[in-house]
Amino acid sequence: MTTFLPSNDGLPTPEPVDLKAEMLRATRALGQATPAKAARMTSDLSIDEELVLHSIGWEPVALVTGTSVHSVPYGVWSWGQGEIKWASQAYARSFARATERIHAECTKAGAQGVVGVHVDWEINRHHIDVTLVGTAVRPVTWNGLSADPIFVSDLSGRDFALLHRAGWTPLGLAAGASFVYAPRRSMGTAMKQKGLNVELTNFTEAMYAAREAAMERMQSAALELEGTGVVEVKVTEGPMPFAHHAVAFTAYGTVVRLLAGEHRHVGARMVLPLDDPVRAFDVTSLRGTGPG
Amino acid sequence: MSPVPADLPEAAVRRMADGAFTSGLTVPDFAACLQLGLEPVGFVQGFCVMQWQFYRMGAGMGMAGYGSPYADTGGYSENYQCPHGMVSAEHRYWGQNYEQTWVEDAWTEGFTSSYSRMAEEAAEAGAHGVVGVVDTSYPLADMGVLEFKVQGTAVRVTDGDPPPDGRPWTTYLAGQRLAKLVEAGYAPVSIAASAASVRVWANCVTENLTEGSTSMYSMATPGSEIEQTVKAHTAVRRLARRRVRDQLEHDSLHGAAMTTTARELGQGDAELQCVLRGNRVRRFKEFDPMPPPVPTVRLL
Numbered sequence: 001m002t003t004f005l006p007s008n009d010g011l012p013t014p015e016p017v018d019l020k021a022e023m024l025r026a027t028r029a030l031g032q033a034t035p036a037k038a039a040r041m042t043s044d045l046s047i048d049e050e051l052v053l054h055s056i057g058w059e060p061v062a063l064v065t066g067t068s069v070h071s072v073p074y075g076v077w078s079w080g081q082g083e084i085k086w087a088s089q090a091y092a093r094s095f096a097r098a099t100e101r102i103h104a105e106c107t108k109a110g111a112q113g114v115v116g117v118h119v120d121w122e123i124n125r126h127h128i129d130v131t132l133v134g135t136a137v138r139p140v141t142w143n144g145l146s147a148d149p150i151f152v153s154d155l156s157g158r159d160f161a162l163l164h165r166a167g168w169t170p171l172g173l174a175a176g177a178s179f180v181y182a183p184r185r186s187m188g189t190a191m192k193q194k195g196l197n198v199e200l201t202n203f204t205e206a207m208y209a210a211r212e213a214a215m216e217r218m219q220s221a222a223l224e225l226e227g228t229g230v231v232e233v234k235v236t237e238g239p240m241p242f243a244h245h246a247v248a249f250t251a252y253g254t255v256v257r258l259l260a261g262e263h264r265h266v267g268a269r270m271v272l273p274l275d276d277p278v279r280a281f282d283v284t285s286l287r288g289t290g291p292g
Numbered sequence: 293m294s295p296v297p298a299d300l301p302e303a304a305v306r307r308m309a310d311g312a313f314t315s316g317l318t319v320p321d322f323a324a325c326l327q328l329g330l331e332p333v334g335f336v337q338g339f340c341v342m343q344w345q346f347y348r349m350g351a352g353m354g355m356a357g358y359g360s361p362y363a364d365t366g367g368y369s370e371n372y373q374c375p376h377g378m379v380s381a382e383h384r385y386w387g388q389n390y391e392q393t394w395v396e397d398a399w400t401e402g403f404t405s406s407y408s409r410m411a412e413e414a415a416e417a418g419a420h421g422v423v424g425v426v427d428t429s430y431p432l433a434d435m436g437v438l439e440f441k442v443q444g445t446a447v448r449v450t451d452g453d454p455p456p457d458g459r460p461w462t463t464y465l466a467g468q469r470l471a472k473l474v475e476a477g478y479a480p481v482s483i484a485a486s487a488a489s490v491r492v493w494a495n496c497v498t499e500n501l502t503e504g505s506t507s508m509y510s511m512a513t514p515g516s517e518i519e520q521t522v523k524a525h526t527a528v529r530r531l532a533r534r535r536v537r538d539q540l541e542h543d544s545l546h547g548a549a550m551t552t553t554a555r556e557l558g559q560g561d562a563e564l565q566c567v568l569r570g571n572r573v574r575r576f577k578e579f580d581p582m583p584p585p586v587p588t589v590r591l592l
Contacts, residue, residue, distance in 0.1 A: 017475050019327055019328050019329070019471055019474065019475065020327075020328065020329035020450060022328075022474050022475060023328045023329050023330065023449060023452075023474050024329065024449060024450075024451060024452055025576060025577070026474050026478070026479035026480070026576050027420060027421070027449050027452050027453075027455075027461065027479060028452075028453065029479050029574065029576035030455065030456070030461055030479055030481060030574065031453070031455075031456040040537060040540050040541075040542060040543070040544060040545075041544035041545070041546075042533065042536070042537065042540075042544065042545040042548060042570070043544075043545065043546055043547070043548060043570075044547065044548040044549060044550065044570070045546075045547070046469070046547055047465070047469050047472045047473050047476065047546070047547065048469075048472065050476070050546070051472065051476055051582055052585060054476075054579070054582065055582050055583065055584045055585060056584065063533060063545070063548055063550065063568075065526075065529045065550075067522055067525040067526055067529070068517060068522055069517065069518045069521045069522050069525070070515060070516065070517050070518070071501035071502065071504060071514065071515055071516060071517070071518055072504055072515065073504045073505075073514040073515055074503065074504035074505055075504070076504075086514070086515050089515060090515055093515075093517065094517075097517060097522075101526070125504065126501075126502060126503055126504030127501070127502055127504075127518060127521075129525075131525065131552070133529075133550055140579075162587065165584065165587075266587045267587070268587040268588055268589045269586055269587070269588050269589070270588070270589050270591055271588045271589070271590055271591065272590075272591045273590060273591075273592070
């Protein structure tokens with residue numbers, strides 16, 4: 001069961017719960033009629049996340065989604081120079097439209113923001129798809145009126161609560177992507193490098209160019225949201241299966257801003273687990289399938 | 293242990309009369325269930341094997357009214373007419389998004405039958421609930437046949453009463469997660485799941501955009517959003533959520549998982565399927581927020 005350690009801020013240690021009695025009470029309640037006024041909530045948060053949200057006075061409201069698919073014109077992946085702007089723009093637009101849609105669903109659900117957003121994106125030769133799925137949340141005491149803008153965040157319920165305790169707030173998702181051609185080597189360079197293990201500077205430079213553009217776009221998006229930083233940034237880089245001569249760099253994360261006057265230290269306690277790691281041996285060696 | 297019911301198959305009677313319970317629980321989950329006063333009764337399963345096809349008989353070439361503004365599959369549908377006014381064998385002058393209700397009905401039948409069979413097995417064994425439910429569906433031997441399987445561990449609540457309607461409660465949770473759910477004031481009611489299926493028959497604009505074509509007939513700015521595809525994606529997720537909400541009555545859905553698959557069939561055509569599952573739970577006591585948890589750092 002949940003273990004409550006004595007905390008530094010003088011909070012009382014909860015009474016131990018009689019789980020058998022609670023289970024009995026829960027199952028007996030199933031025989032009674034559901035109160036008609038009970039609110040219907042849908043959430044993809046785990047019970048741990050929901051409890052942590054409750055501990056800071058927030059609750060889940062509804063499962064919400066947003067999707068966008070943008071076209072990438074024919075021929076843009078043919079070998080060329082510089083950035084593949086069509087693809088970069090298609091990624092940016094898909095991300096922005098999907099965010100707008102999940103934002104709209106959150107507003108309709110009467111929530112203040114979305115947490116635990118799963119960002120699912122796919123780059124195809126002629127279209128870029130972005131889908132966002134998350135749980136809309138709000139303060140338990142929320143009356144629907146707030147000056148704070150609605151936020152969309154890929155932080156888990158736990159991370160959202162921790163951020164909240166530290167005096168920060170999420171503002172939204174920021175994303176950036178760039179697709180860059182790795183320029184052809186000259187005939188002379190290709191001949192000189194033939195059979196050698198050497199750096200392919202055209203690829204390295206393309207990777208750097210894509211990275212700088214993508215990170216800059218993500219940071220610009222963060223500034224547009226009036227954030228001070230981006231946390232949990234996820235990046236990917238590399239060529240596409242259908243365009244080995246081009247590199248893609250994508251980045252996204254949650255924009256945050258300090259709400260409190262200053263950062264509040266959460267005062268984490270150090271714990272030393274005393275359980276030994278389990279030692280096992282490779283059973284395949286007994287079957288004679290191992291080397292030798 | 294409860295007495296063995298008399299109407300079970302002979303092999304099952306013999307198996308249960310041995311007095312040993314069976315369980316799909318891990319040892320930690322088993323220990324946590326005992327702590328909750330849940331006694332394992334038996335490992336219960338339900339199966340249903342369905343013939344599975346995406347194309348409906350009688351809908352010409354698999355299209356539910358392709359080319360007809362009067363197409364009606366009994367669910368969501370949207371028509372996309374060619375904006376060019378062209379009629380030609382090579383030009384897709386008509387497109388449609390429509391809900392494949394026959395696919396959804398087949399999924400619901402397969403899932404519900406296997407779920408009911410598992411629940412019946414649990415009820416016959418005298419269980420009050422089923423914990424740690426796992427449901428799967430997968431094709432059998434590439435024959436257009438899909439097997440649905442729902443299984444879990446049937447349990448009895450110590451000193452508890454049988455379910456009022458005779459049907460055991462069910463949950464995907466077990467062990468500590470179930471204990472935390474109950475401690476948080478939620479009673480498990482049942483697992484809830486739904487599937488939605490939407491077919492996209494692309495019109496000329498969707499076809500051109502999906503192929504990246506900049507044809508003068510595309511009637512859309514190159515690089516623009518593919519509206520028909522987006523609407524299909526939005527609809528399939530909305531339908532799955534609506535169907536689960538309809539099952540909830542006044543209860544809540546907890547720990548949901550949404551899985552969407554898109555099968556591209558070329559030239560903008562696609563088939564989308566969304567499955568949403570989670571735990572239907574009912575609040576049985578007033579909300580009592582836990583104290584803020586203490587952050588810890590593990591020293592390894």
